[in-house]
Amino acid sequence: MGKQMTEMLKGTLEGIVLAFLTGNPAYGYEITTWLRSQGFNEIAEGTVYALLVRIEKNGLVDVEKRPSEKGPPRKVYSLNTDGEKYLEEFWTTWGFLADRLENLRTEGK
Amino acid sequence: MGKQMTEMLKGTLEGIVLAFLTGNPAYGYEITTWLRSQGFNEIAEGTVYALLVRIEKNGLVDVEKRPSEKGPPRKVYSLNTDGEKYLEEFWTTWGFLADRLENLRTEGK
């Protein structure tokens, strides 16, 4: 990852994952694969798993263990109501920041 | 600052300041005041000065010391060519991220 991207992902990666989880339960490996398909080519596996542990600990997601046809059992994460509320706040925060930056880019000051 | 905003600012605050500096040399206190006027109400002074030290050390800005009518001398920062190049990369990175998030927000997946 470029250094700029690494820093910029702080705070946003969480929102990205939560948004992906909306109405779409998924497990870690699946999320990692999806992120890479979205152009986040170099997202480290460890990053995603650490993030999932965090949002679980913060009570934003529910977890269910399911056997896999290939390899170890999967931990399937789904957004709960606290997670939805948190995601809403995320969009508000993001919206504010995106507005400021859009202003700066298109004309300045 | 809200916790989400604090995390999201990592990586972007630098770009915001560099963008402000484009064709518009400024000093720390001025930048802090401007940020607050833009809605970043709780940005800590210390944060801005630390950021300025960093971008100076990274060679993105030139610095000139000027006396002030009120208070200690000002350190006026202006974007140099390295800074401009860095800012361009910043906009590329930001653009990529903003696209991804816009997609996620407006429809999902």
Place this chain on the structure above:
DNA sequence: TACCAGTACATAGTAGCGCTGAGTAGTGAT
């Protein structure tokens, strides 16, 4: 049989950035 690629998760240690909280110093007004 042995090995490797793919699937799936976990975690200790590190780097970087913004925040907290405190301090220094100069000017002008009450």
Place this chain on the structure above:
DNA sequence: ATCACTACTCAGCGCTACTATGTACTGGTA
């Protein structure tokens, strides 16, 4: 003499993403 405003500095902290490595199961292949 005190306060408010201007202007900059710095040590220590918390949080997030990255690095690097390890575990474990399945299926293909040499």
